[in-house]
Amino acid sequence: MFNPSRLTLARQRRGFTKTRLAMEVDVAVRSITAYEAGMTVPKGETIQRLSKILAFPDSFFFADDIEAPNPEGVSFRSLKSMTAGKRDAALGASALAIELSSWIDKGFSLPDPNLPDLQDDEPEAAAEAVRADWGLGEKPVRNVVHLLEAHGVRVFSLAEECLEVDAFSFWRNGIPYVFLNTKKSGERSRLDAAHELGHLVLHRHDLPRSRDIEREAQRFAGAFLMPRSSVLANVSGLVTVPKLIKLKHIWNVSVTALTYRLHELNVLTDWQYRTLFKELSTRGYRKSEPDPCQRETSQVYAKVFKLLRQEGIDKRSIAKALHVTPDEINTFMFGLAFLSIEGGNQSEVVSSSAKPNLQLVPSTRG
Template identity: 30%
Template sequence: MIGERIKRARAAAGLSMQALGEQVGISANMVKKYEHDQSMPSSGVLLKLATALSVRTEYFFRPAQVTLGEVEYRKKASASAKLLKKIESDVVDQAERWLSLKNVWPNFPIASFNYQPDVPVVSTLDAVEQVAAKVRTDWQLGMNPLPDLIDLLESKGILVIVSNVPQADKFDGLQAKISGQPIVVVSSHWPGCRQRFTLAHELGHLVLHGLLDESLDEEMACNRFASAFLLPEVGLFQHLGERRSNVDPKELYFLKHEYGLSMAACLYRSADLGVITEEKKRQIFIQFSKNGWRKQEPGNPYPQEQTLLFEQLVYRALAEGIVSESKAAELLQMSVMALHKQRQMLAEAV
């Protein structure tokens, strides 16, 4: 048990056995023995391991084991196996704490995701557009901008994990399941518009599962779903009109900050709905490339999204007497003293 946890935490930290051993003051061979459960670290070594791996000592003894089921990565070609391992280790650690919290509740207050739109087989991108509109209608969202996508997905039974693993530009998202509950992973290093598109894209996978005709590319369909879900047709027409010979980049910037969709995605959306021609889209993208906007769009980035659901449920369980302070501190990865200050709404000591 401890060996597997050391191995997982080392992967998450991106350390070799040699590097970890040097930080702890032991040999790489001893690290190997620990990871294969051929030897048990002393309490002193365990404390050093926890410090080097940035985990609490309770991590090594946590009983819950999580296996990610149906893992689907959206990754760029430059994403290394080492990076994906770090991401997966981080996700498994957070998922284990989710499952540990879920298991202490007599009736877990988060519903399971069970939405399936009543539509025929989806065989065109226009039909995908209609599915996105139906989801908004079924969930009573109207056609206005969605201010908090993470909160919306979590209210529908989709857990969202925000990973702090760096090198986010080489990773586009992950969807998996834990105990049958879907989870979507985004990075804390992305701008908000990229987080939102990934969240909406992964929602598209869940909603369109089993509905797509074989002739339709699933990734393309989910991209169209994400754009339509975040920026409905009526919103685009209201702001840009139905037919234009050109659009100004500043218009795309305003759309981005109203709907939480990148300028590039708004440009694609404009061409998808026929507001501008494909040729005009191509010309504008050429200008984007010359200005360096394909890598970093101009102006202020769209604010990042945050998830507070896990912390909220821990404090709720604490208030209801479902968990003790020590258990809550373990779940929140802080000391009991720090938790006590948090509960009393006291500032941290300087």
């Protein structure tokens, strides 16, 4: 049976308005409205055109409901600067990513979520509490994505249609999800991941979005990646831009994030802070990171893909099970390659009776 909610999801996922979709499919706008309201079922040839225009298999429109996350529970940075279309595209992408996550969970035993609820803590104290709870001490975090995954967070990359969105996170059925923009520098993506961790532990209970909430998450991120005692132990003397570039590699953060943190810890005076930021702007370092680090990717999907290949299961099998295209799977996978297996069983899925237990290693360094 044709599922109207899936048409709405597909349209929003691609960033189409009803008017644009109607023009592309060559039907009246009222027809699209009727299809999505369940008042009329599109004819077979219309479904084929919808499938082609929206880049979803015909079967996608006949599968079970997919519920997109409630915008009120999603940590979008600023809805004022985000169009409704971009918001809906991001929510549509996240709904499909949740479907993929659920499929992986049926075949593999991933770590249970292990995030403390710190809604009553100040950001600095909350960052210290998470580090203590996870046994990190003052060590720099080598890979934030790996660390989050090791503690039960499901981390996905943002789809191309959603790249205007920095990053966002939410809780769904007791599972935390984080979505990261992979077009940003490695340092900025790490800060975004820590920022979203801040939302997950500080704002778990759907607090209203505000600038204060965003500042709390950003303060958490700085304190989590650059612990006070670690920074004070490594920074002394006159701070210059060349020195910042050298120091940033200790914590793999951007020069702007490090400058902000040094000012927050009173290592820099107001005048030094303004002077350094002016020089960073002049050199273009606020937009283009000097001596950038490598972008982080997922260890979960790398291990899942490896095990699936051993079972003769390729990307097309997963896409078929989820009623999407293989390219759709790619958008959430941080660009990881999933090699096709010639001669494999293309319809096979992972058996839930023998779920491999993935061993995920929290990434820190001494």
